[in-house]
Structures are given as structure tokens and as C-alpha cells.
Amino acid sequence: MTWSIFFQIFVLALLGPVIDQNFYYVGLKYTGPTFACAMSNILPAMTFVMAVIFRMEKIELKKVRCQAKIFGTVVTVAGAMLMTLYKGPLMHLPWTNGHAQPSGGEAPGAAGVDPTAREWFLGSLFIIIATLAWASLFILQTHTIKKYTAQLSLTTLICFIGTIQAIAVTFIMERRVSVWTIGFDMNLLAAAYAGIVTSSIAYYVQGLVIQKTGPVFASAFSPLMMIIVAVMGSFILSEKIYLGAVLGAVVIVVGLYAVLWGKHKETQEQEADAKAALPVASKGPDGASVLQGAAAAAGDDDGMRSASNGRGAGSASAV
Structure with a gap:
């Protein structure tokens, strides 16, 4: 490992486990989950622009x-925003009937958050910074895995260095000893899930996808979390599903299919260009093998230059 690769891994750890997660959690506290999730869906567009x-x-x-x-990309972001910002009428589903809606009629997770204008502005700014850090992580990780191809080792180093950086930030920002207290409760489960699933496993799988398809293709699937949250919340928590969520899900699927179709066509063109550049052997009239294609043309040019040099040398010796 060179110092250049180590510095890239250090920056990846700073972007992901430190900047992205900490700024997102603070923005979530100031604005609420609905707005935070909606703002995060600008990730595909931001990644595409940076790419x-x-x-x-x-x-x-x-x-x-x-x-x-x-x-x-545009349609996917629009669909995710539609799911969050447009509520619409209630969809009556068999498995949600008979359950009281939480929060007195408000969307789940929206109650209990009444930020001031200053908190709303700061929360919005923090979420934008977190999303920008996430998009930068996609771009830098694409560059890093070209030189450091060990995906599992890369993920381990990112999480380990990120943990050290997060501890240092906590020592600077938090002066209370109580923040280090660990109890066997939901807080411990949430922290363990965030570290194991959303950081370790997510970074590893994300790196594999980026290595094969690129950063834009990988980030295009991030708005699917809106659909997954809506479905899991409906079945597990018996949360209500509204028309806006259904319409937004349909729009997201349309946008994702458009991105996938465009990426598939791009892959086909790249494969066709690669095949066209390869030499093709065929037999001539006398039975000898003849190379065709770009390599054969290059060989002909080299042969012509060699013949010209030979003729020039012959002329010089004759003189």
C-alpha cells in the first residue's frame, strides 16, 4: 500500500462514517425524518453531476x-420527492385496517419535530452537506478501487479509520462522560445495526457495484429506500400507505428502468467497440491466414514503413 492509497482511504473514512453520518443525524434532529429522507434523494443527481x-x-x-x-436520474429524484411531499388520500389495505394511526393523523415520524426557522435552515444545510459527502464517497471510491482492488480489506480499513476519526471528533465535541455509557437497550441495537449493516456491509457491496458499473449506476438505486421503508412499515408497523407513496413508487421504478436501459445500451456499445478493435483471422485465396481489422491495418502500415525504409537503404547502397 502506497501513501497515496492510504490518504484516499483516510479521506473515504472521513467522508462516510464521519461527515456523512454525523451531519445527517444532526440534520435529522433539526428537520425531521420526512424532510431528511426527501433531501437525501438528490444523491443520484448530485453523483451524476460530479461524475x-x-x-x-x-x-x-x-x-x-x-x-x-x-x-x-431526474425522474427518479422527482418520484422520491413526490413520495415525501405529496400525501394524498389513504390507501385502505387489508393488513392495515383496524390499527390506529400513530401521531394523531400525521405521517409516521413527522410528529414531535417543530423546529424554528434557524434550526430548519441549519438542518437543511447539514443534510445537503451529508449528501454531498455521500456523493463524493461514490466518486472517490470509484478511483480508489482501481488501484486497491481488495474490496473486503478496503471496507475494513474505511470502517476502522472512520471509527478512530469518530472517536477523536467525539472527544472534541462532547465533554460529557455520559455519552460513552453503553446500555443493553434500543440505542445499542441501533448503533450496532448502523455499524454492521449500513456501514460495513453497505460499503462492501457498494464497492463491488461501483467497480463493475460505475458511481452513477450505483447511486441510482438509493431512492428505493423510500419504497422499502413504506412497504416494511406497512407490514411490520401497520403504518398507513397514502396515494402519494404509491404514485411516487411508480415514478421511481420508471426512472430506474430508464437509467438501467441507458447503462445497458452503453455497455453493449463498449463491448461492440472492443470486439471491433480485435483482429480477425481469415483465409485468403491461396489458403494463407490474413488478419483483418484495426490490428491488420496497423500491421500493413508497419509493413509499408519497413518496405520504404528498405528501399531507401537499398538506394543509398546502390549510390
Whole structure:
């Protein structure tokens, strides 16, 4: 491992476990889960813009596949925003009937949060910073895994260094000893789940997907968490599902299919170009093998240059 790779891993740990999670949790506290989840759905668009800036994605507006990727990214974000901001009438489902709606008619998780104007502004700013850090994590991780291909080792180093950084930040920001108290309650379960699932496993799987498809394709699936939360909340917690959630889910699926279709066409074009660049052997009239394609053309050019040099040398010796 070189110092350059170690520095990249250090920055990855700073972006993910430290900046992203801490700023997101503070923004969640100030604004509430509904707004925080909606704001996080700008991740695909932010990742796509950053990938274009760093030339990881090419914009060719004349090609349909590029138009599909742009359209799908915009539609996916719009669908996620629709799920959060538009409530609509209640959908009467068999498994949710007979259960009282929590929070006195408000959307689940929305009650209990009444921020002031200053807290709302700060919370919005913190969530935007967290989302920007998450998008930067996608971009930098794409660059790092090209040089450090051991995915499991990379994930371990990111989480380990991130833990050390988080401990240092806690010592600086928190002066109370009580924050280090660990009890066998829901707080411990939430912390363990966040560390094992949303950090360790998520970073590892995310790295595998980025290595094969790129950062834009991987981030395009992040708005699916809105659908997953709505479905799991309906079955497990008997939460109510409203028309806005159903319409938003449909829009998200349409956007994801557009992104997937555009990425599939791009992969097909890259494979076709790679095959066209390979030499193809065929037999000539005299039975000898003849190379065709770009490699054969390059060979012909080399042969012509060699013949020219030979003729020049022959002429010089004749003189």
C-alpha cells in the first residue's frame, strides 16, 4: 500500500462514517425524518453531476442512451420527492385496517419535530452537506478501487479509520462522560445495526457495484429506500400507505428502468467497440491466414514503413 492509497482511504473514512453520518443525524434532529429522507434523494443527481465534472461519465446528448440516463436520474429524484411531499388520500389495505394511526393523523415520524426557522435552515444545510459527502464517497471510491482492488480489506480499513476519526471528533465535541455509557437497550441495537449493516456491509457491496458499473449506476438505486421503508412499515408497523407513496413508487421504478436501459445500451456499445478493435483471422485465396481489422491495418502500415525504409537503404547502397 502506497501513501497515496492510504490518504484516499483516510479521506473515504472521513467522508462516510464521519461527515456523512454525523451531519445527517444532526440534520435529522433539526428537520425531521420526512424532510431528511426527501433531501437525501438528490444523491443520484448530485453523483451524476460530479461524475460528469470528473469525466467519469460522458454526456452525448445526441445519443438516446445518454438521454435515457439523464431522464431516468431526474425522474427518479422527482418520484422520491413526490413520495415525501405529496400525501394524498389513504390507501385502505387489508393488513392495515383496524390499527390506529400513530401521531394523531400525521405521517409516521413527522410528529414531535417543530423546529424554528434557524434550526430548519441549519438542518437543511447539514443534510445537503451529508449528501454531498455521500456523493463524493461514490466518486472517490470509484478511483480508489482501481488501484486497491481488495474490496473486503478496503471496507475494513474505511470502517476502522472512520471509527478512530469518530472517536477523536467525539472527544472534541462532547465533554460529557455520559455519552460513552453503553446500555443493553434500543440505542445499542441501533448503533450496532448502523455499524454492521449500513456501514460495513453497505460499503462492501457498494464497492463491488461501483467497480463493475460505475458511481452513477450505483447511486441510482438509493431512492428505493423510500419504497422499502413504506412497504416494511406497512407490514411490520401497520403504518398507513397514502396515494402519494404509491404514485411516487411508480415514478421511481420508471426512472430506474430508464437509467438501467441507458447503462445497458452503453455497455453493449463498449463491448461492440472492443470486439471491433480485435483482429480477425481469415483465409485468403491461396489458403494463407490474413488478419483483418484495426490490428491488420496497423500491421500493413508497419509493413509499408519497413518496405520504404528498405528501399531507401537499398538506394543509398546502390549510390
